[in-house]
Amino acid sequence: MKWPAHKDHAETRGTSGWKVQHVERFCIDKSNNTEFSEAINSMFQWYKNATRCYVYLSDVLKSDTENVKDPLRASWKKKFRESRWFTRGWTLQELIAPSCVEFFAQNGQRLGDKTSLEQLIHEITGVSINALRGSSLSNFSIDERMSWSNGRKTKKAEDKAYSLWGIFNVHMPLIYGEGEEKAFNRLRIEIDQQSAISRAISEQVSLLSRIPIAMGASFDSHAEEYNPTCLPGTRMGALHEITKWAEDPNAKAMFWLNGMAGTGKSTISRTLARSFSKRAQLGASFFFKRGEGDRGGVSKFFATITAQLVQREPALTRHVKDVIDRDPTIFGKALQEQFNNLILEPLSKTHSCRENNGAVVIVIDALDECDGDEDTKKIIQLFSNANSGKPLLLRTFLTSRPDLPIRLGFASVQDTYQDLLLHEIDECLIKDDIHVYFEHELGKIKAEYNTSVPNHRRLPSSWGTHSQIQILAEMATPLFISASTACRFIAEQNRKSKLDDMYLLVLEQLLSGMSNDEEEKTFDLFRRVVGSIVLLEQPLPTVALANLLDISEDTIDTLLDSLHSVLNIPPSPQSPVRLLHLSFREFLIDPLNRNKHRFWVDKSTTHRYLLKCYLHIMNKTFNLGNLNVRSLRYPLKAYDPLERPDTPTLEVQYVWPHWVYHAQELGDRTVLDDEDYHFLEDLFGHWGWQIVKFYRALGHNIQLLTRGT
Structure with a gap:
């Protein structure tokens, strides 16, 4: 509000009901270039943020008797x-x-x-x-505003x-002395640049x-936010x-982070x-x-990648627009x-625009879920x-489980990718990371729980110790997912495991496209x-499994x-197939899962099946008169008939020290046919002392052998 400088105290009452008793002049220190600029x-922006502005017109006079309701007919309108x-x-x-801007006459009349x-x-x-009336100034042309x-x-x-900067929403340095022409030239250049940016947006x-x-x-979507x-x-x-x-300009086009289910690929x-x-x-x-x-598919995969690149x-x-204008059906091609x-x-x-900024990286997670x-x-x-014969640096980072289609895909593009197998990283390093995760999550769980309960129910300092x-x-x-599931269970006391969902997702792919008969097989x-x-x-x-179970190795x-x-x-058929985590075993054999999924494994039935397979191998493979007990070594020794002609194959080596384990697991439920019983009677009758000696040497429990004697 500007008020006559000679009045120390002015008084007026506007429609707002405000009464101004004293007005101080607003001053800017023009000697301070930074403050002035x-x-x-x-x-x-200051004026725009104001609730109400008052304008005192010292060259306009209005008498008390004039009709304010019809200002166009008022005598003061000429002034x-x-x-x-x-x-x-x-x-x-x-x-x-x-x-809101209110105008006042020389004598304070509104x-x-x-x-x-x-x-x-x-x-x-x-x-x-x-x-x-407040319409956006961008709705008016540059010439009109000028x-x-x-x-x-x-x-x-x-x-x-300079007084037009706010009208065009530009910000520039003050250069007094440059003259009116140069000042307007700078303003025009800034306006043109902003207009170009506005058009581009x-x-x-x-x-x-x-x-x-x-x-x-x-x-960064809401779906991934938490x-x-x-x-x-x-x-x-x-x-x-x-x-x-x-960051390496000479690196391979792709990086494949390969990890089994639950190893933390998506988190990375x-x-x-x-x-x-x-x-x-x-x-x-993506x-x-x-x-x-x-x-879950590729119908919008490249469209989504394109949209993000444009953003x-x-x-x-301009280049993507040209493609779509040329072929509006491109997204279905x-x-x-x-x-x-x-x-x-x-x-x-547009490669030249990014040449000094390094490669463009595209992150594709969980390709196995496509x-x-x-x-x-x-x-x-x-x-x-992507980089073949083209002047651009495009890097693609992919993660997936080692499913067959993906392994085949990468096998067909050898020498174009770098890979890292998460499940082959030193377990000591993984355990240290999981330890840090537990410390963080359990600390958060403890803090949130203690905040929500009375003092007498709070968890003690001994809860969540280093040793625990x-x-x-x-x-x-x-498996990081095992750690996260454990923390979720502790926090929510909810036994529904994400591990089960993950294992089911993997196993259901076995049945894809099968008929009912094929599924049963x-x-x-x-x-x-x-x-x-x-x-x-x-x-x-697998080679030993095939011989033991009498199922072809190819199958x-x-x-x-x-x-x-x-x-x-493992890639070698001579190396053992192992469980990635015991939770998969529990998922398959837990009695509580019997009616929850179709892949449930009956523990007793499988032990009985294995015992039958063992006895069949023992009966079929060995001529009792030529049994060389010393050749049955523990741990198992790879079979090499050229090196040791008397060394049994791996499945035979496995059978002798382990068949008792499966019989013990069955207990009183052990059911063998007459042929198996006759074989055992003949075996222990002729060679009982050697078998006992063998089991004692291995430190195995022989209670089953002596039961009932």
């Missing part, structure tokens, strides 16, 4: 039109920015406000009535341009509205190796995506999730065509060739092969091809 650049206030350059933003006087003000200034300053004067020539928004995306697929990232100090080796790959993906995003290196991310609509790289907008036209072509045309084996292999093949956490970490290693084979693997006292290689290998996510299946 900030004031000029912020002036429009109002001629007021110097409307000719000053700086008052333009004082008029436009505030939502003349009206910006609303009641809008027609008169419009005629005086040429400012659009809509602008006076015209509002016509005829206005300022003390300094440069201020004619408008085009970008328009383009994005045309691209169909998979909601929730990006790492999912964990790596705690500080954990997974350091893996994160460092992957980050180094992304989210951590890396966030890290790459902060460094402006992330191009896009987190596959089976059963979550478009996130992060505005320079791509073959994956190869989508990839080439929507991603490779635009990126190659429906369609051929689609997953195609994605691998396309990204492996150490035991939990040992039990959970190497698969269930029978699964219970015999996998049931045996989880109940063997010591793991065996076993074909079944196990789909189970790399839950079993540790």
Whole structure:
């Protein structure tokens, strides 16, 4: 509010009901360049934020008897039109920015406000009535806004341009002495740059509205918001190796983080995506999730990647728009065509814009949860060739379980990727990371619980000690999902395990596309092969399993091809197949799961089946007169007939020290046919002393052998 400087105390009462008893002049220290520049650049916003602004017109006089309700007929309107206030350059933003401006005459009489006087003000200034009413100034052309300053004067020539900064929402340094022409040239350049940016944003928004995306697929979506990232100090080796790959201009096109179910792949993906995003290196991310609509397949995969690239790289907008304008059906075309036209072509045309900023990284998580084996292999093949013969640096980080289609996909693009097997990282390192996770989660659980209960129910300081956490970490290693499930159970007392859901997801893929008869055959084979693997006292290689169970090695290998996510299946048929985690064994044989899923394994039936297989091997393989007990070694020794012709095969070595274990597990439920009993009677009658000596040497329990004697 400006009030006559000679009045120390002025008094007026407006429609607001405010009574002004004293007015102090607002001053800016013009000798301080920083303060003065900030004031000029912020002036429009200050006025805009004001609740009400008052204008004192010292050259307008209004008598007490004049009718304010009809200002256009009032006698003071001529003086109002001629007021110097409307000719000053700086008052333009004082008029436009505030939502409410009240005008007062020389004698303090209220003349009206910006609303009641809008027609008169419009005629005086040429400012659009809509602008006076608060419409966004971006709705008015540059030339129209420039015209509002016509005829206005300022003390300094440069201020004619500077007083328009707020009208055009520009921020520039003050350069007094540059002259009016240069000041307006700088203003024009800044306006043009902002207009170009505004047009680019408008085009970008328009383009994005045309691209169909998979909601929730990006790492920063609401669907992923509460999912964990790596705690500080954990997974350091893996994160460092992957980050180094992304920054290396000579690195392979892809990095495959390969890990069995529950090993923490997605947590690492989210951590890396966030890290790459902060460094402006992330191009896009897609987190596959089976059963979550478009996130479970490729129908919107490349469209979603394209949309994110456009958001992060505005320079791509024009090129992607050209592709869509040229072929509006591109999002339904073959994956190869989508990839080439929507991603490779635009990126190659804008490569020079990013040349100094390193590679663009695309993060693809849980590729194994993408429906369609051929689609997953195609994605691998396309990204492996991304940098082939093209002047761009595109890096693709993928995670998946070691499922067969994905292993086949990577096998077909050798030398185009770097990989890391999470389940082969030193277990000591994994256990340390899981220990840190338990410390963090249990500390949070304890704090939240103690906050929610009275003092007498609070957990003591001895709850969650280092030794207790150490035991939990040992039990959970190497599966992070076991640790998270344990913490969830402790926090919520809810026994429904995410592990069960994960194991079912993997196993159900065995039955994909099968008829009812084929499913029954698969269930029978699964219970015999996998049931045996989880109940063997010591793991065996597939070659020994095949001979022991009298099932062809090819049949076993074909079944196990789909189970790399839950079993540790080595590339060599001479190396044993192991459980990744005991929780898978519990999932299969827990009696409580008998009616919960179709893959349940009857423990007694399987022990009985194995015992029959053992006795068959013993009866079939050995001529009792030539039995060399010393050749039955423990632990098992690989069979090499050239090195040791008398060394039995692995399954034979396994049978002798372990058949008692399965008989003991059956207990009184042991049921053998007459042929098996006769074999045992003949065996122990002739060679009982050697067998007893053998079992004593191995330290095995022989209670079964002496039962009933």
